[in-house]
Amino acid sequence: MNAPRAPSTRLRLALVAPVLAILILVPAFASTYHTQLLTYGLTFAIAALGLNLLLGYTGLLSFGHSAYFGAGAYAVALLMRYLGVSSMELFLLGGIAFSALLAALFGIVCVRHTRIFFSILTLALSQVLWTLAYKFFWITGGTDGLRVPFSKLTLLGGLVTFPGADAFPRFINVYHSSVLAIFCVCVAVRWVIVISPLGKTLQAIRDNETRASFLGVRIWRYRWLAFVVSGMFTGLAGILWVPLNGLTTPDVLYWPQSGKFVFFAVLGGFRNFFGPVVGAVIFNYLEVYAVAATQYWQLTLGVILIVLVTFLPAGIVGSATRLVEWFKRRKGAPK
């Protein structure tokens, strides 16, 4: 499959700058609820960036990324409960280390396989974690989960705290800008990865494994590296998500959560850098409104997914890009 031609840098900047401005200004004009919703969307977008390093750029469909998201979330909850940690910086450090370690371990097993076997293996391993969180309830709280109340959280080494129940709107505003800042860093890092020799190598492996190995590329090693980085991004998303949600349950480790991450990528278009990001934010709104509007939201999502993969396999962003190019070509074509 040919990658679509990349739009020019100027066009990209012209698109990214206003979007970023809106994202920064949201708390100024939107309610606490909507700011919170957007922040949820941004954490999911980070997870989508991670998943798509594998799906879009390495050609591996993981159905087990709930493992790393849950690893991040549970790392925070366990650190808080058993070690009394409350600093967000320490959570980030511990959580990312834990999800990286987990991804490194699982990766050794998974990257030896491709295609459907890779998908099933990632799924099976994520389910091991799910059953552990579910069954060892004296440690993990079982189905009740573990609470991570925002009022206990401190940012910037204890400088910013949120005491009292009425601090919630302030917490959301502060948290929104923190997540947004981290999100921007993630986008930048992922962008650098994609255009770096590492990214090009991954894409070469995706497009033709045999040729890449003839060129002397050590396939497994690169796939493993992509797997670990992907897991770290998704773990980071889990860390950021948990104070926002206030609670982590085994559901975040269950495989339909992985299905959601895949949904993000397909909705936005996984052959496009920003596709999964857009997909994650839109999916988040879609899910919230579908759940509120009907108890049959899974049916709604299922039908949307089937229609998408049948008629719009390039996703929202991919299709929009194609449409823009089509217009350009028509304008440029001689009469």
Add this chain to the structure above:
Amino acid sequence: MEIVALQVLNSLFYAAVLFLIAAGLSLIFGVMGIVNMAHGSFYALGAYVTAWSVAKAAGVMPPGALFVFLLLGALAVAVIGVVIEPTLIRPFYKRPEEYQLLVTYGLLLSLEDVIHLIWGGTPLTASTLVDYLGLFRIGGLPYPVYNVMMIGVGVAAAIGLWAFVYRTRFGVLLRATAQDRRMASALGIDVGRIYVQAFGLGCFMAGLAGAIVVPSQAAVLGMGVEVLVISFVVVVIGGLGSLEGALVGALIVSALRTITIHFWEEFELAALYLIAAIVLLIRPTGLFGKKT
């Protein structure tokens, strides 16, 4: 000693159900190269159709005649499969595998809610059938006759399927199509028809599994999703696309499950997934899988 006999019977009953599901999954993969993520939902549909029709007919028909609904549930699912394959799945054979997984995943999400929409959230039971056959005693312990009978159904299904695939003309066409679709087509085999039939047969078996489970345990929401992942474990252990593998995988998984539940309940599911991971690590194509 009686406990061991009881556990062996439990394990065999569970193996019969798992075999039916996994064999269908494997058959569809073997012939069409598609991993059907909605397969568990077909199993759930079979359970719901059977439970619902047994409940409707319970007062009207003699209890012995209610057994016909086990077959009816399976047939209903086969009909749904025959409709779905040409309309939804067929456009995806030439597309990358990701899309094939995704379209069946969309189907899974939809079917889960369709079941909810039709039958609501309360569990359905068909225990009339188990009560009708009564209990027998192993040593001093009672055990339902129904379960033993369904182990027989599982054995019959395994033999029937084997004979069907390896001893009939349809089986020859099926295997030819699985081996080389274009060659089969060039030899004049109607590949489209084989696909519909194979998909229908796979769905029939998933539906039958649901139908024979539902008299002994209730049909609940989410039963399809739960069984899907376990049947993945079965086919991974046995080898995707292999019927023998599905049988051996089902026996291993159900035995392992019975043993872990008995000795270390917390570790039950984790043990299954770990075994699947270990098998994939040592034999990537499963115990009976062919090299691709």
